[in-house]
Amino acid sequence: MRVLLVTGKGGVGKTTVSAATAVVAADRGYRTLVMSTDPAHSLGDAFQLDFGDHPTAINDRLSAQQINSQQRIEESWGEVRDALTEFFDWSGLKGIEAEELTVFPGMDEIFSLATVRDHVRSGEYDLIVVDCAPTAETLRLLSLPEVLSWYMEKMFPIGRTVAKVVRPMISKVTSMPMADDKVFEAVARFYDRLDGIRDILADPEITSARLVMNPEKMVIAEARRTYTYLGLFGYMVDSAVVNRVLPDTVTDSYFARWREIQKTHLAAVEEAFADVEIQHLRLFDEEMVGIDRLRQVGEELFGDRDPTDRLAEGNPFRVEEAGEEVVIVMAVPLAERGDVDVMRHGTELIVTVGPYRRSIILPDSLGRRHVRRAQLVEGELRITFGLDA
Numbered sequence: 285m286r287v288l289l290v291t292g293k294g295g296v297g298k299t300t301v302s303a304a305t306a307v308v309a310a311d312r313g314y315r316t317l318v319m320s321t322d323p324a325h326s327l328g329d330a331f332q333l334d335f336g337d338h339p340t341a342i343n344d345r346l347s348a349q350q351i352n353s354q355q356r357i358e359e360s361w362g363e364v365r366d367a368l369t370e371f372f373d374w375s376g377l378k379g380i381e382a383e384e385l386t387v388f389p390g391m392d393e394i395f396s397l398a399t400v401r402d403h404v405r406s407g408e409y410d411l412i413v414v415d416c417a418p419t420a421e422t423l424r425l426l427s428l429p430e431v432l433s434w435y436m437e438k439m440f441p442i443g444r445t446v447a448k449v450v451r452p453m454i455s456k457v458t459s460m461p462m463a464d465d466k467v468f469e470a471v472a473r474f475y476d477r478l479d480g481i482r483d484i485l486a487d488p489e490i491t492s493a494r495l496v497m498n499p500e501k502m503v504i505a506e507a508r509r510t511y512t513y514l515g516l517f518g519y520m521v522d523s524a525v526v527n528r529v530l531p532d533t534v535t536d537s538y539f540a541r542w543r544e545i546q547k548t549h550l551a552a553v554e555e556a557f558a559d560v561e562i563q564h565l566r567l568f569d570e571e572m573v574g575i576d577r578l579r580q581v582g583e584e585l586f587g588d589r590d591p592t593d594r595l596a597e598g599n600p601f602r603v604e605e606a607g608e609e610v611v612i613v614m615a616v617p618l619a620e621r622g623d624v625d626v627m628r629h630g631t632e633l634i635v636t637v638g639p640y641r642r643s644i645i646l647p648d649s650l651g652r653r654h655v656r657r658a659q660l661v662e663g664e665l666r667i668t669f670g671l672d673a
């Protein structure tokens with residue numbers, strides 16, 4: 285079972301690469317689902333077909349799905365919202381509109397991820413290709429499972445075992461309408477929706493992220509940053525796909541200068557993404573839509589390579605033991621020393637890289653230890669814990 289997250293800046297070719305990858309994987313025998321979490325769904329445009337919110341078969345082994353996150357929100361969050369609205373009405377907190385109860389940042393995106401998780405668990409597919417929203421949203425989306433568990437634990441102390449103890453106490457001291465369990469059950473069900481998402485996406489054996497870019501200065505700069513932040517959140521990047529490379533057959537003098545510019549940028553990509561596979565895709569002489577052209581794109585992209593393979597090895601998050609010291613190792617490729625900050629806050633470790641922050645709840649065994657040092661070594665952040673400072 286493999287999940288491929290295809291991401292990159294808007295317009296670089298994410299949908300084309302996702303669709304092409306799915307077509308060749310299906311051709312080669314894998315039961316494949318390609319799904320889009322980008323609200324600007326264009327999978328349908330790529331295949332020149334109509335897809336809905338549920339998997340639609342394209343051929344024997346290939347299906348496509350464009351997730352309607354609004355609908356998912358209604359299904360899962362709606363019941364929590366209704367219960368909370370009732371609670372706020374009862375408590376006299378008037379004027380809180382139901383729409384305002386979207387308490388979590390990026391609530392909608394979490395449901396796309398829950399759908400990926402459900403498909404993985406169903407065992408119906410060998411490969412799921414996710415055509416992600418443009419970079420910033422994707423990063424937000426990928427940090428969500430963790431952020432949400434954090435919120436849930438702080439706001440609703442309902443860790444399944446705790447709920448049994450706390451709930452009767454609350455209903456005893458108040459006469460809240462939720463005494464009938466509604467809110468708790470709704471929240472618990474909502475919480476269940478999140479369960480296991482991160483385990484799938486942060487497991488490099490299952491999930492790989494593929495970064496699509498064009499040989500252009502700003503696009504590469506953004507891809508580099510994405511590479512860093514994906515590492516921070518524990519997602520394994522296994523390939524950099526450079527799309528729209530001018531082929532050698534273009535000899536027109538008009539493009540001579542562009543060829544030179546691209547050459548410099550390709551060299552920059554080689555350097556920045558040295559640890560992962562680099563795949564090139566030429567600029568085609570027409571729009572590559574429809575299954576036959578997508579197949580051609582996929583064949584050129586992969587050749588004899590298996591699109592489901594892990595194209596680079598590594599583990600962006602691991603814990604190592606060295607004598608009495610324990611080291612948390614996090615991949616933060618291309619990060620500079622000044623971008624990185626590590627803070628210990630009780631049982632939490634807060635790692636900030638540029639504008640992104642990851643909060644890691646330390647296991648009990650580390651909770652009692654002190655952070656001795658944090659070092660940036662060859663693209664990895666090594667945080668060493670000792671028994672005393």
Ligand SMILES: Nc1ncnc2c1ncn2[C@@H]1O[C@H](COP(=O)(O)OP(=O)(O)O)[C@@H](O)[C@H]1O
Binds near residue numbers: 297301529568
């Ligand atoms: N290598 C390529 N050669 C020619 N056209 C391309 C190539 N890659 C993408 N396109 C076209 O560029 C447009 C944008 O690509 P798309 O895959 O939708 O980008 P994204 O999903 O990143 O926004 C589409 O019309 C697509 O057919």
Ligand SMILES: [Mg+2]
Binds near residue numbers: 300324326415
């Ligand atoms: Mg797209």
